[in-house]
Amino acid sequence: MLSKSQVKYIRSLGQQKYRKEHNVYLAEGEKLAEEWLQSNAVIKMIVAEEPWIDANQALIRRHPDAELLIAKSSDLESISLLQTPNKVLLVVETPKEKAKLPQSGWCIALDTIQDPGNMGTIIRIADWFGITDIVCSHDCVEAFNPKVVQSGMGGHLRVNIHKTDLDGYLSQTKMPVFAAILEGTDVYDMPRNENGILLIGNESKGIHPQLIAKASHKVTIPRKGGAESLNAGVSAGILCALLLPR
Structure with missing residues:
Protein backbone atom coordinates (compact mmCIF):
# COMPACT_ATOMS: atom_id res chain seq x y z
CA MET A 1 0.00 0.00 0.00
CA LEU A 2 1.01 3.60 -0.44
CA SER A 3 2.76 5.21 2.49
CA LYS A 4 2.23 8.83 3.46
CA SER A 5 5.71 9.70 2.19
CA GLN A 6 4.99 8.05 -1.18
CA VAL A 7 1.72 9.96 -1.47
CA LYS A 8 3.54 13.19 -0.66
CA TYR A 9 6.26 12.43 -3.22
CA ILE A 10 3.83 11.66 -6.04
CA ARG A 11 1.73 14.71 -5.27
CA SER A 12 4.86 16.87 -5.37
CA LEU A 13 5.45 15.79 -8.99
CA GLY A 14 2.51 17.96 -9.98
CA GLN A 15 4.98 20.85 -9.63
CA GLN A 16 7.71 21.51 -12.16
CA LYS A 17 10.45 22.17 -9.58
CA TYR A 18 10.03 18.69 -8.08
CA ARG A 19 9.87 17.01 -11.49
CA LYS A 20 13.17 18.69 -12.29
CA GLU A 21 14.68 17.83 -8.93
CA HIS A 22 13.84 14.12 -9.28
CA ASN A 23 14.19 14.02 -13.09
CA VAL A 24 10.83 12.29 -13.51
CA TYR A 25 7.32 12.97 -14.81
CA LEU A 26 3.86 11.42 -14.50
CA ALA A 27 1.90 9.38 -17.04
CA GLU A 28 -1.60 8.71 -15.78
CA GLY A 29 -4.46 6.54 -16.98
CA GLU A 30 -4.88 3.08 -18.47
CA LYS A 31 -4.31 4.09 -22.10
CA LEU A 32 -1.09 5.99 -21.38
CA ALA A 33 0.16 3.36 -18.94
CA GLU A 34 -0.26 0.61 -21.52
CA GLU A 35 1.64 2.57 -24.16
CA TRP A 36 4.44 3.57 -21.77
CA LEU A 37 4.82 0.04 -20.41
CA GLN A 38 5.09 -1.32 -23.95
CA SER A 39 7.92 1.14 -24.67
CA ASN A 40 11.55 1.35 -23.60
CA ALA A 41 10.86 4.26 -21.25
CA VAL A 42 12.47 3.96 -17.82
CA ILE A 43 9.58 3.40 -15.44
CA LYS A 44 10.46 4.23 -11.84
CA MET A 45 7.13 3.52 -10.17
CA ILE A 46 3.84 1.79 -11.08
CA VAL A 47 0.95 2.77 -8.81
CA ALA A 48 -2.28 0.91 -9.54
CA GLU A 49 -5.36 -0.78 -8.17
CA GLU A 50 -4.92 -4.51 -7.53
CA PRO A 51 -7.35 -5.68 -10.27
CA TRP A 52 -5.41 -3.63 -12.86
CA ILE A 53 -2.13 -5.13 -11.67
CA ASP A 54 -3.55 -8.67 -11.89
CA ALA A 55 -4.78 -8.05 -15.45
CA ASN A 56 -1.52 -6.50 -16.70
CA GLN A 57 1.21 -8.78 -15.39
CA ALA A 58 2.85 -9.19 -18.80
CA LEU A 59 3.30 -5.43 -19.17
CA ILE A 60 4.56 -5.04 -15.61
CA ARG A 61 7.17 -7.79 -16.11
CA ARG A 62 8.71 -5.73 -18.93
CA HIS A 63 9.91 -3.30 -16.23
CA PRO A 64 11.36 -5.39 -13.41
CA ASP A 65 13.19 -2.42 -11.88
CA ALA A 66 10.01 -0.40 -11.42
CA GLU A 67 8.65 -0.12 -7.90
CA LEU A 68 5.16 -1.68 -7.91
CA LEU A 69 2.69 -0.19 -5.45
CA ILE A 70 -0.88 -1.36 -4.86
CA ALA A 71 -3.28 1.53 -4.35
CA LYS A 72 -6.89 1.85 -3.34
CA SER A 73 -9.18 3.99 -5.49
CA SER A 74 -9.16 6.55 -2.68
CA ASP A 75 -5.33 6.64 -2.81
CA LEU A 76 -5.36 7.27 -6.54
CA GLU A 77 -7.98 9.97 -6.08
CA SER A 78 -5.72 11.72 -3.57
CA ILE A 79 -2.66 11.73 -5.89
CA SER A 80 -4.37 12.07 -9.27
CA LEU A 81 -4.03 15.23 -11.33
CA LEU A 82 -7.00 14.26 -13.49
CA GLN A 83 -10.56 15.41 -12.84
CA THR A 84 -11.60 11.76 -12.96
CA PRO A 85 -8.90 9.58 -11.36
CA ASN A 86 -7.95 6.42 -13.23
CA LYS A 87 -6.76 2.97 -12.17
CA VAL A 88 -3.04 3.43 -12.74
CA LEU A 89 -0.32 6.07 -12.58
CA LEU A 90 3.33 5.82 -13.64
CA VAL A 91 6.37 7.76 -12.49
CA VAL A 92 8.74 7.87 -15.48
CA GLU A 93 12.36 8.99 -15.81
CA THR A 94 12.64 12.11 -17.96
CA PRO A 95 14.72 11.31 -21.07
CA LYS A 96 17.91 13.22 -21.69
CA GLU A 97 17.51 16.02 -24.21
CA LYS A 98 19.40 15.26 -27.41
CA ALA A 99 22.32 17.64 -27.82
CA LYS A 100 22.04 17.93 -31.60
CA LEU A 101 19.27 20.12 -32.99
CA PRO A 102 17.58 18.94 -36.21
CA GLN A 103 19.28 20.01 -39.44
CA SER A 104 17.33 17.96 -41.97
CA GLY A 105 13.85 16.57 -42.55
Missing part, protein backbone atom coordinates in the same frame (compact mmCIF):
# COMPACT_ATOMS: atom_id res chain seq x y z
CA TRP A 106 10.97 18.41 -40.93
CA CYS A 107 10.65 19.81 -37.43
CA ILE A 108 8.27 22.14 -35.61
CA ALA A 109 9.64 25.20 -33.80
CA LEU A 110 7.51 26.74 -31.05
CA ASP A 111 7.84 30.35 -29.94
CA THR A 112 6.45 30.92 -26.42
CA ILE A 113 3.64 28.35 -26.52
CA GLN A 114 2.08 28.66 -23.07
CA ASP A 115 -0.99 26.44 -23.02
CA PRO A 116 -0.30 22.82 -21.97
CA GLY A 117 -3.15 21.56 -24.14
CA ASN A 118 -1.68 23.25 -27.21
CA MET A 119 1.79 21.89 -26.48
CA GLY A 120 0.46 18.36 -26.04
CA THR A 121 -1.64 18.61 -29.19
CA ILE A 122 1.36 19.78 -31.23
CA ILE A 123 3.46 16.87 -29.90
CA ARG A 124 0.65 14.52 -30.94
CA ILE A 125 0.48 16.18 -34.38
CA ALA A 126 4.24 15.81 -34.84
CA ASP A 127 3.93 12.13 -33.93
CA TRP A 128 1.07 11.67 -36.41
CA PHE A 129 3.05 13.16 -39.29
CA GLY A 130 6.28 11.36 -38.42
CA ILE A 131 8.06 14.54 -37.31
CA THR A 132 10.63 13.40 -34.77
CA ASP A 133 11.76 16.77 -33.38
CA ILE A 134 10.12 19.79 -31.79
CA VAL A 135 12.32 22.78 -30.93
CA CYS A 136 10.93 25.05 -28.20
CA SER A 137 11.95 28.50 -27.06
CA HIS A 138 13.04 28.68 -23.42
CA ASP A 139 9.78 30.35 -22.41
CA CYS A 140 7.47 27.61 -23.72
CA VAL A 141 5.44 25.60 -21.24
CA GLU A 142 7.32 22.60 -19.85
CA ALA A 143 6.94 19.63 -22.20
CA PHE A 144 6.56 17.12 -19.33
CA ASN A 145 3.84 19.03 -17.51
CA PRO A 146 1.17 16.39 -16.66
CA LYS A 147 -1.43 18.15 -18.84
CA VAL A 148 1.02 18.16 -21.77
CA VAL A 149 1.75 14.45 -21.31
CA GLN A 150 -1.98 13.71 -21.13
CA SER A 151 -2.84 15.58 -24.32
CA GLY A 152 0.29 14.34 -26.11
CA MET A 153 -1.27 10.83 -26.12
CA GLY A 154 2.02 8.95 -26.29
CA GLY A 155 3.85 11.37 -28.57
CA HIS A 156 6.48 11.94 -25.88
CA LEU A 157 7.74 8.42 -26.53
CA ARG A 158 8.56 9.14 -30.18
CA VAL A 159 9.18 12.88 -30.48
CA ASN A 160 12.42 14.52 -29.30
CA ILE A 161 11.71 17.80 -27.53
CA HIS A 162 14.47 20.41 -27.41
CA LYS A 163 14.65 23.75 -25.60
CA THR A 164 17.01 26.31 -27.05
CA ASP A 165 17.54 29.89 -28.15
CA LEU A 166 15.24 29.92 -31.20
CA ASP A 167 16.85 33.07 -32.59
CA GLY A 168 20.24 31.39 -32.64
CA TYR A 169 18.90 28.14 -34.08
CA LEU A 170 16.99 29.84 -36.91
CA SER A 171 19.97 32.08 -37.66
CA GLN A 172 22.35 29.18 -38.28
CA THR A 173 20.08 26.59 -39.90
CA LYS A 174 20.20 25.91 -43.64
CA MET A 175 16.67 24.51 -43.61
CA PRO A 176 13.82 26.63 -45.00
CA VAL A 177 11.76 28.25 -42.24
CA PHE A 178 7.98 28.55 -42.67
CA ALA A 179 6.54 31.13 -40.26
CA ALA A 180 2.80 30.82 -39.64
CA ILE A 181 1.42 34.37 -39.69
CA LEU A 182 -1.87 35.98 -40.75
CA GLU A 183 -0.26 38.08 -43.50
CA GLY A 184 1.62 35.20 -45.15
CA THR A 185 1.31 33.51 -48.53
CA ASP A 186 -1.72 31.27 -48.98
CA VAL A 187 -0.53 27.78 -48.02
CA TYR A 188 -2.55 26.32 -50.92
CA ASP A 189 -0.31 28.25 -53.33
CA MET A 190 2.89 26.79 -51.86
CA PRO A 191 4.61 23.59 -52.99
CA ARG A 192 5.23 20.69 -50.64
CA ASN A 193 8.78 20.47 -49.34
CA GLU A 194 11.10 17.62 -48.44
CA ASN A 195 12.42 19.47 -45.40
CA GLY A 196 11.73 22.56 -43.37
CA ILE A 197 11.00 24.14 -40.01
CA LEU A 198 7.39 25.05 -39.26
CA LEU A 199 7.45 28.00 -36.87
CA ILE A 200 4.35 28.43 -34.68
CA GLY A 201 3.92 31.41 -32.37
CA ASN A 202 2.39 32.29 -29.04
CA GLU A 203 -1.38 31.82 -28.65
CA SER A 204 -2.14 35.55 -28.30
CA LYS A 205 0.94 37.43 -29.52
CA GLY A 206 2.07 35.24 -32.40
CA ILE A 207 5.71 34.95 -33.45
CA HIS A 208 8.28 37.47 -32.20
CA PRO A 209 9.23 39.93 -35.00
CA GLN A 210 12.93 39.02 -34.83
CA LEU A 211 12.03 35.39 -35.53
CA ILE A 212 9.69 36.28 -38.39
CA ALA A 213 12.66 38.10 -39.92
CA LYS A 214 14.56 34.78 -39.97
CA ALA A 215 11.84 33.03 -41.98
CA SER A 216 12.46 32.17 -45.60
CA HIS A 217 8.70 31.77 -46.14
CA LYS A 218 5.71 33.39 -44.44
CA VAL A 219 2.61 31.24 -44.73
CA THR A 220 -1.06 31.54 -43.77
CA ILE A 221 -4.20 29.43 -43.86
CA PRO A 222 -6.76 31.48 -45.82
CA ARG A 223 -9.70 32.72 -43.76
CA LYS A 224 -13.23 32.49 -45.15
CA GLY A 225 -15.26 33.33 -42.06
CA GLY A 226 -15.11 35.81 -39.22
CA ALA A 227 -12.83 34.08 -36.70
CA GLU A 228 -9.98 36.31 -35.56
CA SER A 229 -7.41 33.51 -35.53
CA LEU A 230 -6.87 29.76 -35.35
CA ASN A 231 -5.74 27.75 -32.34
CA ALA A 232 -1.97 27.09 -32.44
CA GLY A 233 -2.44 23.31 -32.46
CA VAL A 234 -5.09 23.44 -35.19
CA SER A 235 -2.85 25.66 -37.33
CA ALA A 236 0.10 23.32 -36.89
CA GLY A 237 -1.97 20.33 -37.98
CA ILE A 238 -3.36 22.01 -41.09
CA LEU A 239 0.02 23.35 -42.16
CA CYS A 240 1.72 19.99 -41.65
CA ALA A 241 -0.93 18.35 -43.83
CA LEU A 242 -0.39 20.87 -46.64
CA LEU A 243 3.37 21.49 -46.51
CA LEU A 244 4.89 18.07 -45.83
CA PRO A 245 5.45 15.60 -48.66
CA ARG A 246 2.74 13.01 -49.17
